[in-house]
Structures are given as structure tokens and as C-alpha cells.
Amino acid sequence: EVQLLESGGGLVQPGGSLRLACAASGYTFSTYAMSWVRQAPGKGLEWVSAISGPGGSTRYADSVKGRFTMSRDNSKNMLYLQMNSLRDEDTAVYYCAKDTQSLTFGGVIVPYYFDCWGQGTLVTVS
Amino acid sequence: EIVLTQSPGTLSLSPGERATLSCRASQSVISSYLAWYQRKPGQAPRLLIYGASSRAIGIPDRFSGSGSGTDFTLTIRRLEPEDSAVYYCQQYGSSPTFGGGTKVEIK
Numbered sequence: 516e517v518q519l520l521e522s523g524g525g526l527v528q529p530g531g532s533l534r535l536a537c538a539a540s541g542y543t544f545s546t547y548a549m550s551w552v553r554q555a556p557g558k559g560l561e562w563v564s565a566i567s568g569p570g571g572s573t574r575y576a577d578s579v580k581g582r583f584t585m586s587r588d589n590s591k592n593m594l595y596l597q598m599n600s601l602r603d604e605d606t607a608v609y610y611c612a613k614d615t616q617s618l619t620f621g622g623v624i625v626p627y628y629f630d631c632w633g634q635g636t637l638v639t640v641s
Numbered sequence: 642e643i644v645l646t647q648s649p650g651t652l653s654l655s656p657g658e659r660a661t662l663s664c665r666a667s668q669s670v671i672s673s674y675l676a677w678y679q680r681k682p683g684q685a686p687r688l689l690i691y692g693a694s695s696r697a698i699g700i701p702d703r704f705s706g707s708g709s710g711t712d713f714t715l716t717i718r719r720l721e722p723e724d725s726a727v728y729y730c731q732q733y734g735s736s737p738t739f740g741g742g743t744k745v746e747i748k
Contacts, residue, residue: 550737552739559729559739559740559741559742560686560729560731560739560742561739562736562737562738562739565737574736576736610685610686612686615691625733626733626736626737627674627733628674628676628688628691628731628733629676629678629686629688630688630697630698631685631688632685632686632687633685634684634685635685
């Protein structure tokens with residue numbers, strides 16, 4: 516059974532940093548791209564970032580570009596999101612999500628749709 | 642960025658009825674790269690439909706998707722109490738975006 520378990524959320528002051536982690540199990544982790552998706556209170560889902568299966572390509576939403584860094588350790592089946600210069604508007608539940616493939620175009624990851632999601636971890640910037 | 646607008650915001654129906662959920666894109670979605678998810682309180686989103694009309698593994702055939710270009714529909718036939726949830730559409734032809742969701746309530 517595919518499982519994703521996020522951790523690392525918490526309360527942080529504006530301008531601070533936080534590192535989220537996502538532990539994956541039940542499938543060949545390195546084969547598939549991964550994404551982070553967030554949901555702010557009372558808002559809809561927002562795609563944040565994606566990383567290719569091998570980890571060589573990343574892509575970010577404009578709202579987090581330059582502040583967030585996504586990485587993965589395929590030897591440990593772990594996904595990470597380093598969040599710096601946090602803002603009030605980054606307050607949200609953050610989900611890691613498994614993509615159904617690991618496609619790149621011109622060397623850039625192309626996120627598709629997500630067939631497994633974690634339960635989420637809450638990040639509060641205040 | 643492709644903006645997805647879902648309607649209605651809330652749908653209140655009785656068991657056995659049919660639910661029709663709409664997802665409209667601000668520009669054409671490449672190759673019908675549109676997915677639908679179900680989200681129940683306290684649970685992770687669950688993939689229902691991809692490629693606009695293909696059901697994900699384990700999804701009952703009561704759920705069906707249709708549409709192309711800018712207009713897409715999720716239909717849930719013979720509603721059951723367990724279908725009570727928020728449903729989201731997502732396009733993945735370009736940088737992924739999600740709709741705002743439609744809440745389905747079962748009376």
C-alpha cells in the first residue's frame with residue numbers, strides 16, 4: 516500500500532524558516548515525481564512545487580519561487596521542502612503528493628496528476 | 642496561469658439522485674489534461690478521474706467525467722451518503738492549478 520506521511524509543520528514567525536519532510540513507502544519512490552500542494556484556511560488547493568523522480572529537476576509556483584527549495588533523498592524514500600522567508604500567506608496545510616509519472620520537457624519537470632496524497636502538516640506563520 | 646472555476650459552490654441532493662459538477666477553464670486545457678479529486682473532512686484528497694474521463698483504480702462506475710477544451714463535468718450517479726465531500730478539479734497541461742471546489746451534501 517502506498518503511504519505518504521508528512522512531518523515538520525509548526526508555528527514560525529514571519530521571516531523564519533521551516534523544513535517539511537515526507538516519508539514515502541509502498542512503491543518505488545525514485546520512479547515518480549513528487550509535488551507539494553497546500554491549502555490555506557478557507558481557501559482551495561494550491562500547487563507549490565514539484566521534483567522529478569531522479570531529483571534533477573524542480574519547479575515552483577511563482578508565489579514561492581526563490582524562497583522554497585524542494586529536494587529528495589531516494590536512498591531514504593524521503594521528500595523535503597525547505598521554506599525560508601516565510602510570510603503570513605504561507606500559512607496552510609501542506610500535503611505531499613505522488614505524481615503518476617516523472618516527465619520532463621526541455622529538462623523541466625512537468626507535473627501531472629496525483630494518485631496518492633499524505634494527510635498533511637500544518638504550517639502557521641504568525 | 643489557467644484559472645479553474647467550479648460550480649455550483651454547494652450541491653444538496655438526496656440519495657439516489659444524480660450530481661452534476663462543472664469545472665470551467667479560463668483557457669483551453671491541453672489534451673484534456675484534467676483530473677477530479679474527492680476530499681472528505683480529515684482525509685487526504687482521493688483521485689477519481691484523470692484525462693477528463695478515465696476513472697482511477699478502484700473508483701466505482703457511478704463516477705464519470707466528460708468534457709474538453711474549457712468545459713468539464715463530473716457526474717455522480719445514484720448518490721450514496723458516502724459521496725458527501727468536496728470535489729476539486731485540477732488541470733495539468735501547464736503549471737498545475739485547482740478549482741475552488743464544489744461541496745456535495747447528501748440530504
